[in-house]
Amino acid sequence: MTARTLLLLPGDGIGPEAMAEVRKIIAYMNAELGAGFETDEGLVGGSAYDAHGAAISEGDMEKALAADAVLFGAVGGPKWDDVPYEVRPEAGLLRLRKDLKLFANLRPAICYPALANASSLKAELVEGLDILIVRELTGGVYFGEPKEIIDLGNGQKRGIDTQVYDTYEIERIAGVAFELARTRGNRVCSMEKRNVMKSGVLWNQVVTETHKRAYSDVQLEHMLADAGGMQLVRAPKQFDVIVTDNLFGDMLSDVAAMLTGSLGMLPSASLGAPDAKGQRKALYEPVHGSAPDIAGKGIANPIAMIASFAMCLRYSFNMVAEADNLEKAIADVLDSGVRTGDIMSEGSRQVGTTEMGDAILEAF
Amino acid sequence: MTARTLLLLPGDGIGPEAMAEVRKIIAYMNAELGAGFETDEGLVGGSAYDAHGAAISEGDMEKALAADAVLFGAVGGPKWDDVPYEVRPEAGLLRLRKDLKLFANLRPAICYPALANASSLKAELVEGLDILIVRELTGGVYFGEPKEIIDLGNGQKRGIDTQVYDTYEIERIAGVAFELARTRGNRVCSMEKRNVMKSGVLWNQVVTETHKRAYSDVQLEHMLADAGGMQLVRAPKQFDVIVTDNLFGDMLSDVAAMLTGSLGMLPSASLGAPDAKGQRKALYEPVHGSAPDIAGKGIANPIAMIASFAMCLRYSFNMVAEADNLEKAIADVLDSGVRTGDIMSEGSRQVGTTEMGDAILEAF
Ligand SMILES: CC(C)[C@H](C(=O)O)[C@@H](O)C(=O)O
Numbered sequence A, B: 001m002t003a004r005t006l007l008l009l010p011g012d013g014i015g016p017e018a019m020a021e022v023r024k025i026i027a028y029m030n031a032e033l034g035a036g037f038e039t040d041e042g043l044v045g046g047s048a049y050d051a052h053g054a055a056i057s058e059g060d061m062e063k064a065l066a067a068d069a070v071l072f073g074a075v076g077g078p079k080w081d082d083v084p085y086e087v088r089p090e091a092g093l094l095r096l097r098k099d100l101k102l103f104a105n106l107r108p109a110i111c112y113p114a115l116a117n118a119s120s121l122k123a124e125l126v127e128g129l130d131i132l133i134v135r136e137l138t139g140g141v142y143f144g145e146p147k148e149i150i151d152l153g154n155g156q157k158r159g160i161d162t163q164v165y166d167t168y169e170i171e172r173i174a175g176v177a178f179e180l181a182r183t184r185g186n187r188v189c190s191m192e193k194r195n196v197m198k199s200g201v202l203w204n205q206v207v208t209e210t211h212k213r214a215y216s217d218v219q220l221e222h223m224l225a226d227a228g229g230m231q232l233v234r235a236p237k238q239f240d241v242i243v244t245d246n247l248f249g250d251m252l253s254d255v256a257a258m259l260t261g262s263l264g265m266l267p268s269a270s271l272g273a274p275d276a277k278g279q280r281k282a283l284y285e286p287v288h289g290s291a292p293d294i295a296g297k298g299i300a301n302p303i304a305m306i307a308s309f310a311m312c313l314r315y316s317f318n319m320v321a322e323a324d325n326l327e328k329a330i331a332d333v334l335d336s337g338v339r340t341g342d343i344m345s346e347g348s349r350q351v352g353t354t355e356m357g358d359a360i361l362e363a364f
């Protein structure tokens, strides 16, 4: 059997603590299930800046390009608030997405039944919630040029960013959304601002044509992105798969994540196009950030990171049974009343990062 | 006394029905309070397209430029879904904003106590909520050039929009936010994506400098716009004034509006810079849209339109007592249990658009 290669990039803040729990699961799978994972490790974000003066070193980029999959923790923190724009912690993540061509960002917003009461929404609106947000990740205003600040003289500056989408970029992300919808509720809602943005007009057209050409069995709806944000808050269960651009996806997936009440639990996968052998580059990361305020205290919730590894098993290695088991282990541990501080509620048992990881490994 | 001139642009869908209720209040104020309003009327949106082939005619634009204030209903509907981009209903609203130089969009997100239960959020999270979103309205990706779809050949097109902000644009909207904060909770939260957008970097710098230079008595916080969306859902009461750009303001104010549970009640004001005489161009409109599904049925909620007129009294005519009275009349009617269908709840009395308008006029 060929090795399965993983690059671990724990990053900053609570990233390393969360990653440590995944490392235990990998070790277990190698020892007990003969999974054959080979792991390497690198730096990203502020920790890479401190070591190399860049948000990710060339060496680690090479490792990322060579690995079957990258597991990413989190980046950023007040320590690096004033580093130059080009080497800010986020630049490492953005470069990984761009150079690995990870155009499809899958963000499930699910509500763990045991946590429905943790949502700021009324429990009945989120109980059983299971949305998948498919966000375009290598285009749009994140990468379009010009992107600059010009000095106009007289104390005036001009900040410019450019939103660009080509037909093929919209087609391929729409394709991912339709394919995934077929494995779920068979419904896609596409969101843009076609009433204000030309890229939104094109987005709407291309999604419509892609649907007509190859996916007319899937139910397709279009919604303006601002109305989409409203509908997410009003009645999130109306959605199955949402497909949207990089910036709207950033906003909408964060809103969706927060309303599940399960923010500390939500994973994400960023996928490239399949190559000739059907292999795709991939990066897996929690939706939450680096949470510098609680870093190093051993109290961070490792579930999003572990659930991201479950997505890795599913999407990069086709280890579907193992992914299912790991996800079930998470749900079982939650059902048993074990909680980290962020999801603590009366009558539950509060534990730290390590104990939570141990409990999940135990249940796995 | 010089006349107070108002241009009414009822627009499409439920716009005309809602505007009719404001007309009654204007007539009453003229007859009983000697308010001296002179009203003219025009077309905007789909109704203007049907009559003139444009989303607003040159004649109506001239009237808008001449009036002390514009009252705007709502635009759009399925009937005009396929008209060319340049004359789509929204183009009328966008032209009004741009040509009247209405750079400051004030969107209060308040929760009427009588309606706290209508929110999808838990009542305790929204009870007493009172946020003011100050959205930049004449810049950013809404108006930046290039804004186009290019044919690249080979079936490929490219959609482009450009986000542009100059120092002076950020300075003046920040100034509005700080001034307004002083009349309220004295706190401003500025939202952008400085970790991804150069315009966000500039936005952050200019808001910080404006604060230091002239408003250091106001408490200032910065938040990434995606985190801001999350925090609005998690704990909206943490905010007082939020200042943000055109596109983020569009998204965030819609999310904020929805989470009050009072969407059909929320007004907005769009203001220009004061001229030599201290007069500013202004347009007032409900946050909700044209709701084509219920148009013409006499069941639409006119409160947002009436509350927009209250903002008009306050900001365009400095009729503070009258504005207070009108807002109190709305709250009293709600307290008395009178409800349109959209905010109906058990034990309340359901009424139509006209009756709701009458009840508010009665209480005024
Ligand atoms: C860290 C940041 C650059 C990133 C983004 O804006 O994409 C984050 O918010 C996310 O959603 O993954």
Ligand SMILES: CC(C)[C@H](C(=O)O)[C@@H](O)C(=O)O
Residues within 6 Å of the ligand: A195, A196, A226, B090, B093, B094, B250
């Ligand atoms: C109608 C549309 C152009 C408009 C906008 O995007 O600004 C609306 O959503 C709003 O928020 O006033």
